[in-house]
Amino acid sequence: MSETLDKSSLLFDTADWDFETLQHALDAIEDIALNDLGLNIYPNQIEIISSEQMLDAYSSHGMPLMYRHWSFGKHFARDQMMYQKGYSGLAYEIVINSNPCIAYLMEENTMTMQALVMAHASFGHNHFFKNNYLFRQWTDADGILSYLDFAKKYIAKCEDEYGLEEVESILDAAHALMDQGVFRYNRPPRLSEADKMAKLAARAAHEELTFNDIWRTLPNQEEDDETAEERQLEVRNIKLPEENLLYFIEKASPILRPWQRELVRIVRNMAQYFYPQKQTKVMNEGCATFVHHYIMNELYDQGLIGEGAMMEFMHSHSSVVFQPEFDDPRYSGINPYALGFAMMEDLKRICEEPTEEDAEWFPEIAGHGDWRAVLKDAWANYRDESFILQYLSPKVMRDFRMFAIADDAAESHVEVAAIHDERGFRRVRERLSGMYDLGMHDPNIQVVAADLEGDRTLRLRHDVHNGRTLSDQTKEAVMTHIEALWGHEVVLMDGDKEA
Amino acid sequence: MQLSHFIDRRKNPKGKSLGNRQRFLKRAKAQIKEAVNKSLRERSLKEIDKGEKISIPSKSTAEPRFRLDPEKGQRGVVHPGNKEFGAGDRIKKPPKGAGKGKGKKASTDGDSEDSFQFTLTQDEFLDIFFEDLELPNLVKRSLKEIKAYAYKRAGITVAGSPTNMNLVRTMRNAHGRRLALRRPSTKEMNALKERLFELERIAQPDEDQVAEIKDIIEKLESMEKRRRWAPFIDPLDVRYNAYEPTPVETTAAVMFCLMDVSGSMGEREKDLAKRFYMLLYLFLKRRYERVEVVFIRHTHHAEEVDEETFFYSRQSGGTVVSTALDKMLEVQKDRFPAHEWNIYVAQASDGFTQSGDAKACVELLRNAVMPISQYYAYIEILDERELEVFSSDDSGAELWRAYRGFAPAWPNFAQTRIARPQDIFPVFRELFAKNKREAA
Structure with a gap:
């Protein structure tokens, strides 16, 4: 019944x-x-x-x-x-x-x-x-769809006008630099999104208006004086070292034509748009x-x-948050779903039923009661690296049975640096947080000098952390791409930051 | 405020990424072509028009990024699932592989980096196959065409469109059902009605007549009810003619592949010959429902072999071409009677045969082979250098010269010399032209 x-x-x-x-x-x-x-x-x-x-x-x-x-x-x-x-x-x-x-x-x-x-x-x-905060600060949810629409049409138009190969070679080169095409810490002063869209539209319309078939026979379509001047001003305002290679190349490259700059810019905007997602998995x-x-x-x-x-639901949910152990053939690193879910649930527990350990580790939220507010605050104001550093509790480390490995390529052994015990919690947490610091994984390459008046050599420096140098396998290929965009000699040096 | 809404996108046009795919294929064209050529060598003749999984070196389509060298420097990693480790334990690294201590993982990752695997569709595969052969577009299209089907009667079904309704069946079913359900017939009812009118016309009916009128009216009413309940035609009765698509031609063809496998035929020659056979097979497959392939190889004696042996095993010996023709006739008499099979013969050779044998070949062709064959194609495979030497059609090896003298009498005999894949097609030109005339 x-x-x-x-x-x-x-x-x-x-x-x-x-x-x-x-x-x-x-x-x-x-x-x-x-x-x-x-x-x-x-x-x-x-x-x-x-x-x-x-x-x-x-x-x-x-x-x-x-x-x-x-x-x-x-x-x-x-x-x-x-x-x-x-x-x-x-x-x-x-x-x-x-x-x-x-x-x-x-x-x-x-x-x-x-x-x-x-x-x-x-x-x-x-x-x-x-x-x-990362998404609020770095991405424009209102404008992304119309921007993509613009980008798609713009690139299709360039393909019609300048040929598939021309467009492809610029995009290939720009894609190779996507990881080095984002602002990580500071952004340069820039137009609001709405202004930018209006300006782009005006730019496209202007190109159409001034389009003259005779110009196509000229070797280079030069930008007009006004935009060139504006760009030069922007270049002078860039303070070296500059971490965003695509930005620097887009503004300062001696050889790119206006439409090519626009392509680089589109790729750079895509990279920046996806950057917060990489940091908050x-x-x-x-x-x-x-x-x-x-x-x-x-x-x-x-x-x-x-x-x-x-x-x-339970079946599906538990397979989503399943974390194989390190010696399991299915293991391929820490499952972000598993770690994220465990930490969120744990925060809720700390707010509602804190233990003595929690009170000691998280005095400000233990027994807080309002877990909704605590979680929402965390979701709003942290990224993976800082979130783990702030909120990874000993209980979660114990549940995952985490251990930290120190691995020096020069040694024949790896060392267990810390495990989930009283002495090791803080070190395990620091290490884990470090794993989510993109700055440690994406090579940190900066523009240190560009001789714009003289021989136009572009100097780049790779800041080496912990002796981790660039892999030779891809280095040459990427350098070729940079040279294609820059048009002149490009030099890449290793700089040891700790030294 | 309505915060959410649904959109059904399933009906949106497919193939959104087609443009990207074309760009990708174009990008990796050289590598894909190489892979296709390799797979042509490996695949069997009959599989020529299937899609294919191919793998190309990933270098050609690499998307390089700056990466940190996994074999240098110090790294700190956190893993889950500690069972026995304590702080300070030292674990020996596996002998080979990345510094991560996960040799297996590194190597499997490494393998997949070396080559990029994906599937070409049948169309894409044939396009690349045809490219070398320099086929005219019309021919390409007609080769890729799927066979035309005609609809043939295939019994009766209960569903279909009104135009296909089978009236006889439908009415027969309706009749049976009406009988079974005792549907009052119109005739019966008319008889009753007539009687009723008759009775009603009587000015002063007696008691019996009144009763009869009442009885008839009641009867008529119940009959009317029954008729409504058991209609003249019910949806259950309706039957439709069923049609099934059937291939127009159901004829069969047999294709004899004859090849000289004596030492002078190297890998390049065999590869060219294989493409020649493949093209013929494709063509035949389009025209005939069933195509059998017979492989006959010969040196100074001939034998029937399977495809594998035909293309890959070597044999030494002299060269007597007529033995292959003998063998072919033997197989044909045995298994492929000429009135049931369309017979196609494709012969590949380097043009040399024992002196005097060419004459025997021509005799055999004239008297036995040509009368029963739809088409006979002969290709002589040369070096590119030789091709220049034999620029005139009249000069050439013995077999060539003998065939030259014989060919004009037989419109369905074709011969050509090839040194490159693009030379193959002209052999078939006549064949396709003939086909076009038939179609017109």
Whole structure:
């Protein structure tokens, strides 16, 4: 009797979904997300796509529109083969940091998975995108879609006008420098996004207006005096050393033509747009996983989803947060979902049921009571590196049984530097935090000098940390690309920072 | 405020990344071509028109970035799952591999870096195959074309479009059902109605007649009800003619591949010959539902072999071409009667044969082979240098000269000399032209 009653109150009771069911589920999820968790989100745009479209999205960084380049075709070819041969599955969703926040759901997902994915992407990731300081500071969720549209059209136009090979060679070279094409710490004064868009449009219109077929026979289309002067001024304002190679090249390269500068700029903007995501993998996934876990459990407690759906959810959730141990053949590093989720859950526990250890390690939040506020503060104001350094608790280190390894390439042995014990907690935490510091992993290469008046040599310096020099395998190829963009000699030196 | 909405994108056009794929194929063209050529050598004749998984060296499509050398400097890494380590323990690194202490992982990663694997579609594969052969576009298209199908009757179904309704079946079913359900017929009802009118026309009916009228009206009403319940035609009765796509031609062809495998035929020669056979096979496959391939190799004696042996094993001996023709005729008589099979013969040779044998060949061709063959193509494989020497069609090795004298009498005989892949196609030109006339 009571079972039939229960059934009628469920949001869904089959694996199949339709748009009506999706809407009901979304309403219920939204209610918990906004009124219970108090998330602050962009409007959601949820798109249902087929597996082939998912593959398409994979190959272009998950973006709904992207300029054309062979490397995306290459990734597509590989992903497609991997998928068709069954080597790898597809993600259940892709979510884009834009306003409105676009999330892709696969049509093959069961209804339970759709609910899980909506909670995960459209509320978890969405809240993180909107509130985290890195995204707020460095990315423009309102403008990204129109900017991509502009970039795609602009590059297509350049291909028509200057030929595929010309465009490709610039894009290839710029792609090689994407890791060195971001501002890490300080950004130069720049136009607001809206101004920038207007200026770009004006620039494109101007080019069209002044287009003259005779000019095409001239060796170089020069920029007009005004823009050249403006650019020179910007170049003079760059204080060396400059960490953003693409920015420096875009502004100061002696040989690039205006449209080529624009291409470099597009690639640089893409790199900058994706940079916060690289720095917040653990937090972003942790936040989204925590949110979906909380919401699905809440739905179950309110009697809105049945036992079967809950079992399916638990199965899927536990495989997402599964952390193989270091000697497991499946091990490939720390799973950001597992670590992020564990830390978020742990923060909640510290707020609600602190132990003595917690009180000692986290006096300001232990027993705080309002875990929602604590979590939201963490989501807003940290990135992986600082979050781990601040909030990784001894309990999580014990649960993961973490140990730190010191590895000197010159030695025949590696040393266990610290383990999850009283003496080792702080060192393990520092090491782990260091692993998420991109500054330590992406080679730190700076422009130290550029002789713009004389022989135009560009001098770069690689700041070496801990004796880790550049790999020779790719160095030459990348240097060739830089020279193509710079047009004159480029010198790369190793500088030992500690020395 | 409505914060969320859904969009169904599944119906959006597919192939969004097609442009990217074309750019990628163009980029890696040289490597892909090499891989395709390699796979041509390896794949069997009959698999020529399948898509193919190929792998190309990843260097050609590398996307280089600055990387830190994994073999230099000091690193600190945190791993989960400690079982027995204590602080200060020292663990020996595995002998080979990265400093991470994970030799296995480093090597598997390393392997996948060396080559890039992906799948070419059938179209892309054939395009690259054709490229070397310099086929005219029309021919390319017609080779890739999928066979035309005609719809043939294939029984009766319960679903279909109204135009395909089978009236006889439908009515027969309806009739049976009407009988089974005792649907009152119109005739029966008309009879009753007539009787009713008759009765009603009587000015003063007696009691019996009134009762009869009542009875008839009741009867008519119940019949009317029954008719509604058991209609004249019910959806259950409807049957449609079913049609099934069937290939237009169901004829069969047999293709005899004859090749000289004496020492003078090296790998290059065999490779060229293989492309020649492949092209013929593709062509035949398009025209015939069933294509059998027979491989006959010869030195001074001939034998039927499988494809593997045909292309890859070597044999030494003299060269007597006529033995291959004898063998071919023997196999043909045995298994492929001329009235059931279209017979195609493709012969590849370097042009040398024992003196006097050429005459025997021509005799065999004239008397036995040509009368039963649809088409006979002979290619002589030369060095590029030789091709220049033999610029005139009249000079050449013995076999060539003998065939020259014989060819004009037979329009379905083609001969050519090839030194490069693009020389192959002209052999077939006549064949395709003929086909075009047939189609017109």
